[in-house]
């Protein structure tokens with residue numbers, strides 16, 4: 001398993017954070033870095049400015065509710081967020097994140113994480129250690145049938161591997 | 174084993190005699206619909222990177238609807254790229270400025286009972302009104318679909334929602350969905366919602382499509398309605414003969430559902446959803462008491478700019494004027510609808526009352542085109558989603574309602590219960 005431990009500082013958000021605030025439509029035509037610089041600005045103007053590579057986004061229920069825009073998940077990837085942990089996800093956002101190789105993890109216990117807590121996560125085993133509070137939290141590991149794709153780094157590298165090995169039939173262009 | 178409609182569709186798509194809830198299956202995709210917004214401009218570079226083409230140029234359908242007509246050089250470039258993609262990959266079905274994708278799919282007979290379809294837009298659920306599976310996926314996942322023609326799915330449980338009885342004056346399918354967003358919440362991920370009951374049976378296809386469109390607001394994977402005579406007529410109207418087994422696509426009588434909800438349409442009143450989510454709904458009567466002035470009233474989107482929606486608007490506006498405090502913008506959902514509304518006098522009634530007609534396309538619904546709103550402005554809209562900043566400034570306010578309620582509020586200059594004006 002290629003997955004390393006993920007380590008970073010927590011950014012904590014509430015329930016039902018929607019994809020329109022992650023990737024506002026008015027920046028749709030801009031490049032991804034511009035789009036990402038506005039990620040979540042409607043709820044936390046400091047987030048996009050101050051989030052550091054590897055930091056972990058923690059949220060409540062139905063994270064990413066709303067549109068199919070992949071820019072919502074991609075914005076976190078662009079900001080080099082290491083992982084997301086939420087109580088639950090909206091379906092398309094969840095699939096998008098995993099397809100980009102961005103671990104979207106699930107835990108009922110996110111309320112025990114406070115802003116700026118230092119976290120270490122093992123996404124394969126489903127373990128989370130809060131270095132600040134010295135408490136461990138149970139998270140659901142990534143579903144088994146998706147592990148191969150996520151280990152490959154997401155859907156694109158996974159497809160490339162499969163196509164190169166002749167494991168999936170494609171029409172050549 | 175008795176199966177639900179969605180189980181039957183997933184069984185066929187995954188080439189199995191039957192599937193169980195919770196199983197993970199790989200499905201063959203009958204239609205992959207991609208759009209200017211998250212389609213070719215995201216997918217083309219990835220196809221090049223993989224050095225492959227699309228799995229089937231007949232099954233990959235491209236629609237340019239989000240950035241039309243181009244309002245600036247960036248939109249123009251996105252649209253040009255979309256057109257170039259279509260030529261390059263020899264795509265057979267391309268709808269360029271014909272209307273909003275979900276409407277265009279229905280108008281052109283692409284949706285048939287039993288099909289398994291994927292769309293690069295969250296309201297792809299709308300297609301389920303034809304008794305097929307159609308759900309929304311992000312561009313990254315649509316890349317996989319366009320390349321392989323396959324996708325994984327978790328066999329989902331079905332929430333059955335039955336409506337009995339008939340609507341009072343001024344009540345519509347839209348009011349059902351604003352009511353359901355409050356009742357069922359927006360967190361029904363990885364569930365299908367199947368609508369049934371006499372109220373739904375008596376609905377036209379245009380009304381049924383509102384139910385399945387806004388299944389997305391319930392957070393569901395898709396919304397479905399078992400096909401009947403009305404469905405077959407709609408398919409025939411698009412010049413396509415329905416498949417011989419069309420009517421067999423329905424849940425077995427003894428199929429087991431995750432939940433069954435029974436509601437009565439007789440008592441439903443017009444609903445309005447307050448900012449910033451569709452589940453913030455209550456009766457229009459309640460909102461009327463709050464004296465909420467509206468700067469803009471917007472009729473449009475896949476869900477709320479169909480011909481029957483425009484007819485509702487005209488019915489309210491007949492012989493009246495839009496308030497001087499409010500601007501009314503109307504964007505018919507497709508070119509065809511625009512033409513019908515032009516020839517049956519609907520557009521005349523709307524423009525005489527002071528409404529402004531906008532091009533067919535997503536436009537202000539997702540903050541992409543004409544009709545976006547400024548800081549502190551209030552808009553009442555026949556669209557489906559009112560998340561913060563969706564229609565423009567992040568400090569603006571969007572209320573959702575039926576076309577009746579939007580039009581009546583445009584006349585009053587504030588949010589009102591439409592029943593007094595019909």
Ligand code: SF4
Nearest residue numbers: 296474475535538539
């Ligand atoms: S009209 Fe609005 S909801 Fe419908 S497809 Fe376009 S952006 Fe999405």
